[in-house]
Amino acid sequence: xxxxxxxxxxxxxxxxxxxxxxxxxxxxxxxxxxxxxxxxxxxxxxxxxxxxxxxxxxxxxxxxxxxxxxxxxxxxxxxxxxxxxxxxxxxxxxxxxxxxxxxxxxxxxxxxxxxxxxxxxxxxxxxxxxxxxxxxxxxxxxxxxxxxxxxxxxxxxxxxxxxxxxxxxxxxxxxxxxxxxxxxxxxxxxxxxxxxxxxxxxxxxxxxxxxxxxxxxxxxxxxxxxxxxxxxxxxxxxxxxxxxxxxxxxxxxxxxxxxxxxxxxxxxxxxxxxxxxxxxxxxxxxxxxxxxxxxxxxxxxxxxxxxxxxxxxxxxxxxxxxxxxxxxxxxxxxxxxxxxxxxxxxxxxxxxxxxxxxxxxxxxxxxxxxxxxxxxxxxxxxxxxxxxxxxxxxxxxxxxxxxxxxxxxxxxxxxxxxxxxxxxxxxxxxxxxxxxxxxxxxxxxxxxxxxxxxxxxxxxxxxxxxxxxxxxxxxxxxxxxxxx
Ligand code: NAP
Numbered sequence: 093x094x095x096x097x098x099x100x101x102x103x104x105x106x107x108x109x110x111x112x113x114x115x116x117x118x119x120x121x122x123x124x125x126x127x128x129x130x131x132x133x134x135x136x137x138x139x140x141x142x143x144x145x146x147x148x149x150x151x152x153x154x155x156x157x158x159x160x161x162x163x164x165x166x167x168x169x170x171x172x173x174x175x176x177x178x179x180x181x182x183x184x185x186x187x188x189x190x191x192x193x194x195x196x197x198x199x200x201x202x203x204x205x206x207x208x209x210x211x212x213x214x215x216x217x218x219x220x221x222x223x224x225x226x227x228x229x230x231x232x233x234x235x236x237x238x239x240x241x242x243x244x245x246x247x248x249x250x251x252x253x254x255x256x257x258x259x260x261x262x263x264x265x266x267x268x269x270x271x272x273x274x275x276x277x278x279x280x281x282x283x284x285x286x287x288x289x290x291x292x293x294x295x296x297x298x299x300x301x302x303x304x305x306x307x308x309x310x311x312x313x314x315x316x317x318x319x320x321x322x323x324x325x326x327x328x329x330x331x332x333x334x335x336x337x338x339x340x341x342x343x344x345x346x347x348x349x350x351x352x353x354x355x356x357x358x359x360x361x362x363x364x365x366x367x368x369x370x371x372x373x374x375x376x377x378x379x380x381x382x383x384x385x386x387x388x389x390x391x392x393x394x395x396x397x398x399x400x401x402x403x404x405x406x407x408x409x410x411x412x413x414x415x416x417x418x419x420x421x422x423x424x425x426x427x428x429x430x431x432x433x434x435x436x437x438x439x440x441x442x443x444x445x446x447x448x449x450x451x452x453x454x455x456x457x458x459x460x461x462x463x464x465x466x467x468x469x470x471x472x473x474x475x476x477x478x479x480x481x482x483x484x485x486x487x488x489x490x491x492x493x494x495x496x497x498x499x500x501x502x503x504x505x506x507x508x509x510x511x512x513x514x515x516x517x518x519x520x521x522x523x524x525x526x527x528x529x530x531x532x533x534x535x536x537x538x539x540x541x542x543x544x545x546x547x548x549x550x551x552x553x554x555x556x557x558x559x560x561x562x563x564x565x566x567x568x569x570x571x572x573x574x575x576x
Pocket of ligand 1: 237238239240241242264265266267268295296297298299300301304315316317318320321323324337338339340341371372373473475501540541545546
């Protein structure tokens with residue numbers, strides 16, 4: 093299979109003569125050869141997006157919303173086909189992709205399609221002869237750069253607010269997962285979106301750099317590692333672009349002694365093993381009150397051992413393969429470091445090896461107990477199925493320890509005491525917080541990080557505004573008082 097770029101409403105062959113392979117992480121087999129975009133191709137995509145912007149931004153918000161809603165219907169209609177593609181490209185289980193990835197992307201497009209006609213400017217009288225008004229105008233050509241863990245969801249989330257507000261977008265998916273975003277581009281075209289409004293350029297970091305440094309790009313919305321986010325911000329500063337950065341995390345999940353323990357175990361398992369642990373908001377530092385510590389570990393171990401790991405295309409499979417052999421090596425190195433730190437291995441700790449998984453990048457769900465705050469596996473983002481459990485004795489202590497990180501993406505509390513839940517959440521330095529839950533991310537709720545986990549937000553009403561700029565217009569009804 094060959095995969096190309098998508099420019100001006102059609103498939104576009106790269107001029108670089110270079111291509112890269114995308115492989116199925118569950119068996120190591122090549123799925124497709126994908127064009128690497130050249131500088132010339134990136135310029136073509138930007139020019140196309142400029143043309144698309146002119147047409148798209150002159151349409152009314154209701155007209156744009158109508159086209160976005162058609163795309164939503166097509167996404168839902170083709171859910172299973174796109175989910176299967178996402179599974180072979182990313183290694184995640186079909187039962188997740190079928191029910192979450194495309195639906196959660198479509199939900200956000202639907203939300204902004206409905207919200208954008210209500211976006212208004214303001215008017216304020218200053219005195220009897222003067223007033224000003226402010227208009228919200230789109231920014232122009234925006235860039236989206238995606239990570240590999242939720243490829244189509246990220247492309248939907250980034251394009252939804254951007255396009256609803258009247259901008260056009262050039263999107264670069266991760267070279268690990270280049271396939272599903274082409275389906276989104278085709279669906280946008282089929283839904284009636286004018287050519288150039290949503291373009292896809294494929295390739296590695298060189299393509300990302302060309303986009304973030306491009307002088308005619310107004311904004312970059314990036315999802316990826318914090319270290320890459322810093323590079324993107326530096327490159328974008330050369331032309332003073334706006335940036336939204338959705339970055340990594342090492343989020344604390346705090347379980348108090350009065351929590352419903354089975355529910356808290358459910359939360360901790362979701363917060364560590366969903367999508368093989370490759371979720372930015374994962375609650376990988378699990379602080380459990382000393383009174384229920386042993387009980388928690390026992391229950392978590394029993395349930396983790398029952399997790400069905402294997403061929404992700406099998407609908408019963410609950411955990412699939414990590415994205416690449418590089419990611420597998422990284423996760424195994426952190427597991428070794430955890431062992432060396434003196435942490436107690438409760439379950440897992442090995443690469444999964446059966447006839448079904450021997451050629452893929454599978455790691456068993458892994459739990460370490462008695463972890464220390466200053467161990468590397470507790471400090472760094474691992475991005476794999478590795479839960480670190482730590483014991484605590486009181487509220488002030490756990491808040492201080494939970495906040496002792498450069499990250500600030502998510503945090504969660506399990507307790508039946510609602511006063512304590514809010515008291516603790518109010519003191520946690522994180523952009524996304526859950527009480528007695530983990531991972532929920534409805535379209536209405538803004539998501540993004542504090543500290544080195546990001547800048548700006550995705551979803552929710554404010555994000556739509558962040559894809560607009562305010563033009564203030566001052567109006568005088570009488571003559572100017574001139575000294576000349
Ligand atoms: P990554 O290595 O930072 O790459 C992200 C994207 O940036 C890829 O498309 C990558 O291209 C591109 N890129 C690399 N260097 C670049 C540069 N200098 N300039 C512009 N673009 C560049 O991250 P990843 O490994 O794909 O994803 C995992 C990370 O994403 C984790 O840290 C996770 O926490 C984070 N994440 C955060 C969120 C959130 O919402 N906060 C959501 C999902 C994931 P190539 O890889 O193709 O070269």
